[in-house]
Amino acid sequence: MADRCLHFTGTAPGRFLTRRLGLPQPAPLRRWSPQTPSLDGPLLHLTAGDSAVTEELGALLTATGPVVTARAERPAGMVVDTTAVDTPRGLADVHAVLHPVIRSLAPGGRVVVVGVRPSADDHHQAAAQQALEGFVRSLGKEIGRGATVQLLRVAPDALASAGSTLRFLLSPRSAYVSGQVIELTSAAPDPVADWEVPLAGRTALVTGAARGIGASVASVLARDGARVVCLDIPQAKDELARTADRLGAAALPLGITADDAAERIAATAPGGLDVLVHNADITRDRRFANMPADRWASVVDVNLDSVLRTTDALLKAGTVRRGGRIVATASIAGIAGNNGQTNYAAGKAGIIGLVRSLAPRAAADHGVTVNAVAPGFIETKMTAAVPLFIREAGRRMNSLAQGGLPVDVAETTAWFAQPSSTAVNGQIVRVYGQSLLGA
DSSP states (O other): OOOHHHHHTTSHHHHHHHHHHTOOOOOOOOOOOSSOOSOSSOEEEEEOSSOSSHHHHHHHHHTTSOEESSOOSSOSEEEEEOTTOOSGGGHHHHHHHHTTTGGGOOTTOEEEEEEOOOOSSOHHHHHHHHHHHHHHHHHHHHOOTTOEEEEEEOOGGGGGGGHHHHHHHTSGGGTTOOSEEEEOOSOOOOOOSOTTSTTTTOEEEEESOSSHHHHHHHHHHHHTTOEEEEEEOGGGHHHHHHHHHHHTOEEEEOOTTSTTHHHHHHHHOTTOEEEEEEOOOOOOOOOGGGOOHHHHHHHHIIIIIHHHHHHHHHHHHTOEEEEEEEEEEOOTHHHHOOTTOHHHHHHHHHHHHHHHHHHHHHHHHHSOEEEEEEEOSBOSHHHHTSOHHHHHHHHHSBTTSSOBOHHHHHHHHHHHHSGGGTTOOSOEEEESSOBSSOO
């Protein structure tokens, strides 16, 4: 269902009326397209304090687009190097470099604060770097006009590992991602021969790919050069075939809870998988006091247990190849809970537990990264059926004052899937426009 409020506020009468009534004024988001592959405007590189990585960061940013170090009229992005901030007094430097220019950020612009992980040994440094998280989340809720703000924590001696993440955050691909804290490991990135098709030569499998978010994920991975296998339940085989045909992909009608699911996946990709996307899920909503055991069990089985079983089997068999990427779909419901969705929230919270526990071991034992996307209110057929007032609340209760699109989840998944994203591991990235309540 179209977001009529978003369209209305883009008109002169709409802007006037919403201002007078104090209503949300969502700004149209600029997403990736062949015509708009990058942000339109210069990138402002700012440094707080005496950073040892200023030149290296500047060189890294140059690869993403034009960089300026002095004040620009309308910068499309601002990157603030805060790696040297190690005391509360150092936070004054953040204010000093960003405050004079923040209002000049172009509509739909990007702010990325680059910091380091809070120290376990130096509580002064830990306090200062943790303070940046509160700053970034608050600025993201204030900035408006479709702009986003993120905190990227890097290892000072492994800044090169941040390349793919900076490309993503400083591009139209991250339009619905804001207020996030992303921590990178020091793992060296694998090379990308062509950034137009960073997944060229790689094989990806997407579950729940017949429609909605899964179909969008499959489409973006195919756009980025991957050979895609689309998996969905046999009951959706006709829609699955149409999606696969449109993308030049293979179709695998298969229930992910089947006992032989992992074996059949491996048989469909005899050369192995480079990307495994666990997107399939179901809902069987009912308040817990009224929820029968079969509704509980079916949701947990599809949304969590099948992910655990197939992941374990495919890793053990070596079907997910070294250098591979596993991406699972969590949910804001698994982080904040949701009325009537105790089963769904339990399964999605379980996905987060899986990622956090498996990620370091999968990287060490198999050379595979494990991450998750956590969508918020995404405009799909399912959300279009939600009652009007609940739907409007879901759309407006975030910093961007609108729902996301399936492609927003897909773009985040594709960033995780890139060979150069080796340092992105164990991350749960919320794709939700930054909720106004909570983080």
